[in-house]
Amino acid sequence: MSSRDTPLLAQSASDGHVLRIVRVLLPVAVLGAGIAAWELVVRVNQIPPYVLPGPMAVFHTLVDDWGVLWQSLLTTLLTTLEGFAAAAIGGITLALLFSQSKWLEYSLFPYAVILQVTPVIAIAPLLLIYLPQHTAVVVCAWIVAFFPVLSNTTLGLNSVDRNLAGLFRLYGASRLQTLRLLNFPSALPFILGGLRIAGGLSLIGAVVAEIAAGSAGAGSGLAFRIAESGYRLNIPRMFAALLLLSAAGIVIYGLLALTSHLVLRRWHESALGKEN
Amino acid sequence: MAAVTEQRSEADEPAVSLRGLAKVYDRGVAALGPIDLEVRKGEFISLLGPSGCGKSTALRLIAGLNQPSAGTVRVSHPPVEVGGRHPVGFVFQEPTLMPWASVRDNVRLPLRLARVSELHADRRIDAALAQIGLADFAEAYPQELSGGMKMRVSLARALVTDPDILLMDEPFAALDEITRFRLNNDLLALWRNLRKTVIFVTHSVFESVYLSQRVIVMTSRPGRIAAEIMISTAEPRAEDFRTSAEYAAYCRKVSAALLPSYPGQAGP
Numbered sequence: 001m002s003s004r005d006t007p008l009l010a011q012s013a014s015d016g017h018v019l020r021i022v023r024v025l026l027p028v029a030v031l032g033a034g035i036a037a038w039e040l041v042v043r044v045n046q047i048p049p050y051v052l053p054g055p056m057a058v059f060h061t062l063v064d065d066w067g068v069l070w071q072s073l074l075t076t077l078l079t080t081l082e083g084f085a086a087a088a089i090g091g092i093t094l095a096l097l098f099s100q101s102k103w104l105e106y107s108l109f110p111y112a113v114i115l116q117v118t119p120v121i122a123i124a125p126l127l128l129i130y131l132p133q134h135t136a137v138v139v140c141a142w143i144v145a146f147f148p149v150l151s152n153t154t155l156g157l158n159s160v161d162r163n164l165a166g167l168f169r170l171y172g173a174s175r176l177q178t179l180r181l182l183n184f185p186s187a188l189p190f191i192l193g194g195l196r197i198a199g200g201l202s203l204i205g206a207v208v209a210e211i212a213a214g215s216a217g218a219g220s221g222l223a224f225r226i227a228e229s230g231y232r233l234n235i236p237r238m239f240a241a242l243l244l245l246s247a248a249g250i251v252i253y254g255l256l257a258l259t260s261h262l263v264l265r266r267w268h269e270s271a272l273g274k275e276n
Numbered sequence: 277m278a279a280v281t282e283q284r285s286e287a288d289e290p291a292v293s294l295r296g297l298a299k300v301y302d303r304g305v306a307a308l309g310p311i312d313l314e315v316r317k318g319e320f321i322s323l324l325g326p327s328g329c330g331k332s333t334a335l336r337l338i339a340g341l342n343q344p345s346a347g348t349v350r351v352s353h354p355p356v357e358v359g360g361r362h363p364v365g366f367v368f369q370e371p372t373l374m375p376w377a378s379v380r381d382n383v384r385l386p387l388r389l390a391r392v393s394e395l396h397a398d399r400r401i402d403a404a405l406a407q408i409g410l411a412d413f414a415e416a417y418p419q420e421l422s423g424g425m426k427m428r429v430s431l432a433r434a435l436v437t438d439p440d441i442l443l444m445d446e447p448f449a450a451l452d453e454i455t456r457f458r459l460n461n462d463l464l465a466l467w468r469n470l471r472k473t474v475i476f477v478t479h480s481v482f483e484s485v486y487l488s489q490r491v492i493v494m495t496s497r498p499g500r501i502a503a504e505i506m507i508s509t510a511e512p513r514a515e516d517f518r519t520s521a522e523y524a525a526y527c528r529k530v531s532a533a534l535l536p537s538y539p540g541q542a543g544p
Binding site for chain 1: 336339340341364366368370372374375376377385386388389390402417419420437
């Protein structure tokens with residue numbers, strides 16, 4: 001038995017290995033080809049950098065302007081983090097309150113939807129009038145990011161196994177025990193899914209608000225750098241700032257996906273290997 | 277108020293007594309009864325009937341998970357002295373485990389809800405797991421267990437509160453035959469040793485005859501009692517009962533009583 005099975009297993013394992021390498025290599029190859037083509041087009045047509053800088057020029061700008069860009073990156077990341085934390089705490093708390101009181105849910109949920117469907121770019125200028133600039137930017141990040149947390153948490157809290165809920169009633173569980181030991185863990189995969197969406201959205205919210213704010217100074221974020229560089233026709237710096245924003249988004253998503261995986265790996269379908 | 281659940285105990289009082297018990301759901305669907313039934317202390321009875329005959333409803337009413345539309349449920353048990361003791365244990369058709377908790381923590385649930393101290397709880401959990409043959413799997417997660425083992429965890433969780441009455445809602449229906457036979461035998465052994473009152477809901481004629489002392493055959497919607505058949509055979513029962521002529525005769529008798537419950541089919 002085993003003498004026949006082993007080479008078969010080894011075969012399929014190495015197949016899986018090759019597939020994984022290909023899945024990493026292919027996008028990298030596409031990226032390399034894209035960058036090479038971009039550089040080639042710029043050089044062959046002798047396009048000036050204030051129209052379209054080549055990737056080498058962008059890279060040089062990234063290194064030369066690192067001091068300015070790094071400061072801006074930190075500013076934007078801080079705003080994003082504050083907006084994300086507010087969205088996470090606000091969204092989860094609101095969903096927990098809704099699950100405990102239908103009255104509260106009926107009263108407030110429509111407004112959560114209105115806040116979500118009104119484009120944040122249209123709200124940002126108003127917020128900037130009434131709030132200090134930094135607060136306004138954080139509030140924008142919060143508005144964009146909190147709804148997925150709220151709606152996912154609500155969905156999760158409503159997806160409790162009916163029989164398990166019956167069992168909690170049978171054994172006389174208090175409301176708080178049911179919430180803590182049943183509803184919250186049942187909702188956890190949904191909450192983590194909501195947070196994963198909220199991470200990227202709070203970055204978008206922060207960027208939109210920064211562009212709307214458009215103020216100069218030491219505390220200016222990456223989005224402001226992009227706008228500013230646009231006015232000054234410093235196109236390579238626009239690209240460099242965009243690159244950093246994009247990288248920040250990828251890292252935020254990766255960290256949240258990793259957190260979700262680590263929390264759920266022992267029990268939830270989404271985090272278990274296919275062989276289970 | 278139609279629904280009364282009294283809890284008192286006298287020597288020869290029935291463990292469970294149902295009087296004119298009926299359930300009509302909100303949409304006006306009459307699911308159950310009215311039925312009258314008395315279950316003796318330590319008795320093993322089966323409620324047998326086609327799908328949707330209200331047998332699960334009856335079980336949920338006895339457990340207090342739903343409220344009856346009419347009639348009374350009376351569950352009698354000695355007064356509870358020890359913390360974490362609960363008079364009723366319930367086993368669902370699905371294992372109904374918390375996937376985020378280990379086997380040990382799943383079994384701990386009823387004790388945790390009753391705020392039993394950790395130390396005291398651990399001893400009882402170990403005893404319940406040993407009873408059900410899961411001592412080596414205490415730290416495993418439900419995902420890592422087979423269907424039969426998950427059902428054992430569910431049974432251990434029901435037993436950890438040392439209940440007087442065990443309510444089981446088609447617990448083995450989703451298992452393969454060999455696993456089901458094995459769990460049938462283990463359940464019988466537990467019942468013999470622990471002397472619990474067991475009310476077992478099933479749609480399997482064979483399972484009801486093999487396990488119970490009395491089979492209650494129910495009609496289809498609304499569920500009423502069509503027949504009561506005593507299974508009086510030599511105890512303890514073992515695997516050879518399954519192949520005996522006596523067993524076959526009982527199965528024939530119960531099947532005949534069950535047949536009119538299926539619409540569109542004439543009696544024998």
